[in-house]
Amino acid sequence: MQIEQIYTGCLAQGAYYIKSEGEAAIIDPLRETTPYTSRAEKDGVKIKYIFETHFHADFVSGHVDLAKKTGAEIVFGPNANTTYKSHVAKDGEEFKIGKLTIKVLHTPGHTLESTTFLLLDENKKPYCIFSGDTLFIGDVGRPDLAIKSNLTQEDLAGMLYDSLQTKIKTLPNDVIVYPAHGAGSACGKSMSKETFDTLGSQKEKNYALVMNSREEFIKELTTGILPPPQYFAKNAMLNKTGYAPIDEVMHKGNRALKANEVEDLVNEHNALLLDVRKPQEFAKEHIPNSIFIGIDGQFAPWVGALITDIKQPIIIVATDGRVDETILRLSRVGYDNCLGFVEGGLDGWKNANKQTASITSIPAAEFAKKVNSDVITIFDVRKPGEYNSQHIKDVPNMPLDFINDWTKTVDKSKEYYIHCAGGYRSMIAASILKARGFEKLVDVAGGFSEIQKTDVPLTCETTCSKS
Numbered sequence: 001m002q003i004e005q006i007y008t009g010c011l012a013q014g015a016y017y018i019k020s021e022g023e024a025a026i027i028d029p030l031r032e033t034t035p036y037t038s039r040a041e042k043d044g045v046k047i048k049y050i051f052e053t054h055f056h057a058d059f060v061s062g063h064v065d066l067a068k069k070t071g072a073e074i075v076f077g078p079n080a081n082t083t084y085k086s087h088v089a090k091d092g093e094e095f096k097i098g099k100l101t102i103k104v105l106h107t108p109g110h111t112l113e114s115t116t117f118l119l120l121d122e123n124k125k126p127y128c129i130f131s132g133d134t135l136f137i138g139d140v141g142r143p144d145l146a147i148k149s150n151l152t153q154e155d156l157a158g159m160l161y162d163s164l165q166t167k168i169k170t171l172p173n174d175v176i177v178y179p180a181h182g183a184g185s186a187c188g189k190s191m192s193k194e195t196f197d198t199l200g201s202q203k204e205k206n207y208a209l210v211m212n213s214r215e216e217f218i219k220e221l222t223t224g225i226l227p228p229p230q231y232f233a234k235n236a237m238l239n240k241t242g243y244a245p246i247d248e249v250m251h252k253g254n255r256a257l258k259a260n261e262v263e264d265l266v267n268e269h270n271a272l273l274l275d276v277r278k279p280q281e282f283a284k285e286h287i288p289n290s291i292f293i294g295i296d297g298q299f300a301p302w303v304g305a306l307i308t309d310i311k312q313p314i315i316i317v318a319t320d321g322r323v324d325e326t327i328l329r330l331s332r333v334g335y336d337n338c339l340g341f342v343e344g345g346l347d348g349w350k351n352a353n354k355q356t357a358s359i360t361s362i363p364a365a366e367f368a369k370k371v372n373s374d375v376i377t378i379f380d381v382r383k384p385g386e387y388n389s390q391h392i393k394d395v396p397n398m399p400l401d402f403i404n405d406w407t408k409t410v411d412k413s414k415e416y417y418i419h420c421a422g423g424y425r426s427m428i429a430a431s432i433l434k435a436r437g438f439e440k441l442v443d444v445a446g447g448f449s450e451i452q453k454t455d456v457p458l459t460c461e462t463t464c465s466k467s
Contacts, residue, residue, distance in 0.1 A: 001100060001121065003128065005178060006035060007195055010298055011059055011332065012184035014195055016130055018119070020098025025049040026072070027117065027130045028180050029062035031246055031332045033069055036062070040070070047072040049095055051102065053132025053180055054114040055080065055239045057145050057232035058187055058301070060334045064242050077115025078106045083241045089115075105167045107134040109160020110141030110187075111236075112149060116167065118175075128176035129199070134160070135168055136179045138192035140208040142225055145187075147236050153225075157218040161211075169209060173200025184298065186229055226384070226401070231304030231333055238334050246331060253316070253327035253338030259352035262287075262315055262342055271339055272307065275317040276326050277346075279427035283361040283443060287342070287349055290317055292431035295326055297424045304333040305401055306432070316341040317349075359430050361443040364450035367417060371456050379418045381429045382448065386421060390460040392451065400425045403432055415440035422447045 002019040008030060016027040017039055024045045026036050040047050047070040050063045054077075063074050064084055074086040075095065081088065089095075091106040099122035107116045110133040117130040133141030143156035176198055183193045203209045211217045257265070265271040266289075273290035275282050276299065282292040293302050295318070307314075314337060316326050323341045330338055342349055350356060370376050371392070379398045380391055387397040398406055400420070410416070416438070420426040423446050430441045444451065452458070 001098075001127075003119070003178075004039075005195060007182070009184075010329070011300060012182045012191075013059060014178065014180055014182065016178060018097055018100065018102075019043055019045055020100045020122075022046065023048045023096075023098045025051060025095075025097045025102065026066065027051045028053055028056070028132065029066055031060050031062045031065070032328060033062050033066045033246065036066060037069060046070075048097060049102070050074045051117050051130070052076050052080070052239075053117065053130060053134070054111045055147060055236045056133075056180070057228065057236040058181075058185060058304075059332050060235055060238050060243055062246070063239075065246050068245075075104075077104055077113055079108070080113035080115075080240075105129070107131075107160075107163035107167050109143060109156055109158075109163045110134055111146045111156075112151075112159075114141070114163075116163075118171070126172055126175050128178055129168070129171065130178050130180075131168070132180045133187050134163060135177060135202070135206075135208070136181060136188050136191045137177065137194045137197045137202065138206055139188040139190050140164070140206075140221065141187055142189070142228070143221055144225060145228060145232060145236065147233070147240065153222050154218050157221040158214060160221070161214050161217045164209060168199070169203065171199055173198060173203065175199040177202055186226075186232075186301065189224065229301070229305040229401070230308055231310060234310045235304070235334050243334065244336050249331045249336045249338070250324065250327055252336075253330075253340065254323060255340030256343040257315060257340040258343055259349050259354050261340075262349075263354075265313065265315060265339055269313050269339075271313040271315050273317055273342075274303075274314050274326075275431070276322065277317070277319055279423050279443075280361060280445065282427055282431065283359045285346060285356045285358055286431075287317060287346065288355060288357040289435045290431070291435055292427050294424060294427070295322055295329065299326075300329045300333045302400075302425075302428060303330060303335055306403065306428070307335065308404065310334050311337050314338045317345060318342075319345055357434070359427070359434060359441055359443055361427075361445045363445050364454050364456075367419075367442075367444045367451065368454035368456045370417070377414055377416050379416055379426075379429065380448075381418060381420050381425050386448075388460065390452075390458055391448075393457040393459045400429050403429055407433065407436060412436075412438050413440075415442065417442045417444060419444035419451060420447045422449055 101120040276295040
């Protein structure tokens with residue numbers, strides 16, 4: 001028996017490879033199929049099943065392509081009707097992988113079809129669960145993502161409580177919990193950085209398993225949930241109905257475009273220029289009206305949160321060697337309409353005698369002098385939890401997540417200083433504002449982590465080190 005967690009940090013997502021006696025199963029694969037097919041070929045095993053814990057909302061799963069390439073059967077739990085060929089299993093149904101058994105535990109609550117897969121060893125002893133978004137380490141899945149459901153989030157939270165009490169907590173303490181996500185995912189509120197644990201440990205530490213009151217559980221789970229990113233519903237529907245083959249998406253996007261071609265596509269097809277370099281490289285010089293979302297950060301989730309049209313034509317501005325990676329990571333959240341990339345990147349654009357733009361970025365020490373001597377307007381674009389922990393005194397929270405809403409309420413003629421935690425999100429915000437006609441923008445390099453080292457007055461909702 002071999003169980004391997006294949007964890008992708010930028011999505012905080014865990015897929016799983018299970019092998020026994022010449023057969024393999026994949027649980028919750030990412031869009032790209034090569035990691036799984038290559039592993040199976042190397043081990044000399046046949047991928048027999050692809051298990052999907054639910055219709056994922058935060059990424060496009062690779063189940064459809066992987067099934068076509070391997071002949072494996074796609075297995076969902078109850079209530080998961082699809083438009084492509086799949087097996088919708090019954091609660092309690094069992095599947096064999098070599099000497100191992102996978103048992104279906106229908107655990108609705110996160111979504112109606114949410115299912116936990118219990119792995120039994122060759123002696124039929126419970127060994128681990130692949131819990132999807134039903135149970136995380138330190139948390140559980142949010143109850144507001146069911147596709148086209150008439151149920152309220154309170155109804156789903158109640159279902160989740162029942163699932164945990166009757167299907168999960170009754171399992172032995174030594175069962176290992178392998179969830180679909182860890183810290184950084186928007187599928188829960190307070191997930192741990194750990195990516196697996198024993199169920200016994202979670203029964204002691206995880207608030208959702210400690211609670212024995214259904215009413216208290218529902219209240220806790222439905223309090224303080226931020227609205228889901230707009231792309232979640234679109235990704236869930238793609239996972240239900242199918243999508244373009246990944247090989248076609250990669251081939252279409254890997255097309256070098258000369259500067260004049262880029263201009264034509266922007267003007268005639270409303271293509272979006274997406275610059276994926278480093279924040280300070282973008283600040284120094286970039287193609288006018290391009291948007292920055294750096295490939296070295298949480299790229300795919302921010303693309304999904306901020307580019308509202310999943311079919312948006314996109315042209316990539318990247319450094320050498322990062323184009324394929326960018327196309328792939330766009331496809332992981334369903335942004336398949338990449339038209340190509342700027343040939344030669346920014347240098348290619350400049351060599352064609354095209355204009356460039358820039359954004360002013362200053363160190364925190366210079367920013368501190370401005371704060372202490374002038375009346376300036378500051379945008380703190382961090383998440384509410386970060387802001388509430390500690391922030392600059394008298395500065396409101398303007399989360400990047402909701403920039404498409406709050407840009408409508410601010411004056412383009414004013415000057416704005418923008419900061420986040422480390423400089424990544426502030427540059428995203430500045431690029432979006434600049435593309436929308438805001439000209440007086442100043443980014444604070446290094447963000448709040450550098451601001452804390454200065455004498456800028458800080459405050460927070462609880463006890464701070466500064467006041």
